[in-house]
Amino acid sequence: MKVLVVYGSRLGATRGIAERIAARLQAAGLDAGLQAAEQVAELPACDAFVIGSGIYGQHWMKEAVALVRRNRAALSKVPVWLFSSGPVGRWASGHDPIEPKEVSGLRAEVGARDHRVFAGALDRSSIDESNLSAIERFVTRKFMAEGDYRDWAQIDAWAEAIARELLRDPRPSRQAGQLGR
Numbered sequence: 001m002k003v004l005v006v007y008g009s010r011l012g013a014t015r016g017i018a019e020r021i022a023a024r025l026q027a028a029g030l031d032a033g034l035q036a037a038e039q040v041a042e043l044p045a046c047d048a049f050v051i052g053s054g055i056y057g058q059h060w061m062k063e064a065v066a067l068v069r070r071n072r073a074a075l076s077k078v079p080v081w082l083f084s085s086g087p088v089g090r091w092a093s094g095h096d097p098i099e100p101k102e103v104s105g106l107r108a109e110v111g112a113r114d115h116r117v118f119a120g121a122l123d124r125s126s127i128d129e130s131n132l133s134a135i136e137r138f139v140t141r142k143f144m145a146e147g148d149y150r151d152w153a154q155i156d157a158w159a160e161a162i163a164r165e166l167l168r169d170p171r172p173s174r175q176a177g178q179l180g181r
């Protein structure tokens, strides 16, 4: 059973989560591949997809949003899971995760089975501030705590639940237009 994990990642944290999910799916016996959203125009035929993005200013990255929208007809025919990688510092735990603005629409468009917000990671040395807008620079300096807050046990558990669901029930997802669980 073929599964593709696709990610939008500006600074590498979401790519790391996507790599981990693909590795767990493989360990569970699925044929899992990995691809960056900006490198995929049209999604290949697969039995399921896991698609994620880093969060910037409460939005998914535009490459990841565009990929889901462009491929929504194909995605609505197979099981799809979505994830986001964002909160860092004191926002990484003990707060209800804030869903990026596009996510409820994307979930409905493809009939996604689930969406998770995972804590992210931020390494200031990887940020070229000249690539940030004035607001992004301000937010990064004032509110973004540096560090790796990714919870690998939580990510592994989610990937393993996906594998179990696929191996037990490889049928297409529910009808597009309905919200996933």
Ligand SMILES: Cc1cc2nc3c(=O)[nH]c(=O)nc-3n(C[C@H](O)[C@H](O)[C@H](O)COP(=O)(O)O)c2cc1C
Pocket (backbone or CB within 6 Å): 008, 009, 010, 011, 012, 013, 014, 015, 053, 054, 055, 056, 057, 058, 059, 085, 086, 087, 088, 119, 120, 121, 122, 127, 132, 136, 137, 139, 140, 144
């Ligand atoms: C300019 C900027 C804006 C951000 N905005 C948000 C945000 O609105 N919500 C959030 O949860 N995290 C936000 N973050 C944290 C990132 O989402 C987090 O570092 C994420 O793991 C980065 O993913 P990436 O390395 O794959 O690009 C922001 C980070 C930066 C640098």
